[in-house]
Amino acid sequence: MESKVNVISDSEHEVSVKLDYEEIKDNIDEAYLKEKKNIALPGFRKGKVPLQMIKKIYGDSIEYKASEDIANNKFWEIVKQENLKPISTPKLMDLNYDKGKSLSFTIRYEVMPKIEPKDYKNLEIEKPVFKVKEEDIEADLKSILKKEASFEEAETIENEDYRITVDLQLLKKDGTVNEEAQKQKDVVIYLNDEQAKTDIAEKAKGKKVGDEFEFNYIHEQKHGDHVHTYELNYKAVIKKIEKFVFPEWTEELCKKVSNDNAKNLEELKEYFRNEYKKYFERESEKIYEESLLSKISENNPVELPKDYTEYVLENLVKYELDRAKQDGYGNLDKNALKQSLRSTAEWQVKWDIISKSIAEAENIEVTDDDLKKMAEEESQRTGISVDKLVKYYKESNQKEKMLEKKVLDFLKENNPPKEIDADEIKKREEKKKAEAEKKEAKKEENK
Secondary structure, three states: OEEEEEEOOOOEEEEEEEEEHHHHHHHHHHHHHHHHOOOOEOOEOOOOOOHHHHHHHHHHHHHHHHHHHHHHHHHHHHHHHHOOOOOOOOEEEEEEEEOOOEEEEEEEEEOOOOOOOOOOOOOOOEEEEOOOOHHHHHHHHHHHHHHHOEEEEOOEOOOOOEEEEEEEEEEOOOOOEOOOOOOEEEEEEEOOOHHHHOOHHHHHOOOEOOOEEEEEEEEEEEEOOEEEEEEEEEEEEEEEEEEEEOOOOOHHHHHHHHOOOOOOHHHHHHHHHHHHHHHHHHHHHHHHHHHHHHHHHHHOOOOOOHHHHHHHHHHHHHHHHHHHHHOOOOOOOHHHHHHHHHHHHHHHHHHHHHHHHHHHHOOOOOOHHHHHHHHHHHHHHHOOOHHHHHHHHHHOOHHHHHHHHHHHHHHHHHOOOEEEEHHHHHHHHHHHHHHHHHHHHHHHHOO
16 A cells, blocks of 8 residues: 655645555455345345346446445544544545556545744733722612612602603604604603613603603614614603612621621622622633733634634534523524624634644643542542543543643743733723724715
């Protein structure tokens, strides 16, 4: 057997093979015997047709089909012998079977490209630092009291801590009633909701049951990436007024909303401060990691293996469709979902290539000791034996995940973050956006 591995591109290789007939004769004979069992001809029962007759009538098709099977089997033998690493379904590019003489074929397959990683150390990556704001805590406390509140009927609306039941009528631009629009009856409006506070609460203040007031409502409608906003004008007739009756911060209520971590209002505030702090730390770290990986990805262009990327994309789509079905949403558009997830699949494949290349360049690997250590920790929690866990890790993709984490830890160690106040970052981004909009507006003027 003659075989040669050819490099087509960074992500595509192919194996060219030539076999003498003597090397495949046993496989051809075996194919005849296999087919013989299923062939029947006039005068002969199934499986009893003479071999020479089968060769004369069906020989070409049987041997050609056998040659395809031989090519496939020989390819995988070579993969094992040469330690080749195809990552997607191999494609038979060329098959030449010279009956009784030789078989040659070429199979093309994708590989994970190897790159020389660059610019992945000593990068300046910003990490936003979020501050816990007392107004956020007060807003949370107010929100909890709203959920726990009861109501009592009232005669007059004094502030925003009321809910009202109204009949609504859409108005025309000139302020007259739009008779074509159906009246909305018994609509309940919470005046301390964010949407109501902008206009409705102010217009309703001082009103009594039976009174009328008009208000404007900004309606948003999405068309793809574009959001269209338009203003609607309503007349409201008040049918019922109810005042919020907020509960006291008792020990029972403090325990309820803090999972038994606070007994009074001060302890509850401290509990929320700590929860905010932990949440902000997670978000800050997440943003830093995403920025770091994005920058390294930007610094390392990669030729993506097309078939493997499609394979990853199909798996992502399948996962989302299955999850949607479980949640009761079985009518998702597969093509639209595929389009929206393509960039995610491409990112996953690209980062897989980059992280493995960095691991190789920096001699980062997952050892048996690493697996054993993780298994010992999990064994204490689960009671599963260490040996069983190690075996599972090796057979599943746990080793891949551990390697990815090791690479991430290495990158974070070699790219310490530059901590910046999150409000400063926000101001900077808003300024940049305003300048871009100003520039775009000026460009439109000059057209």
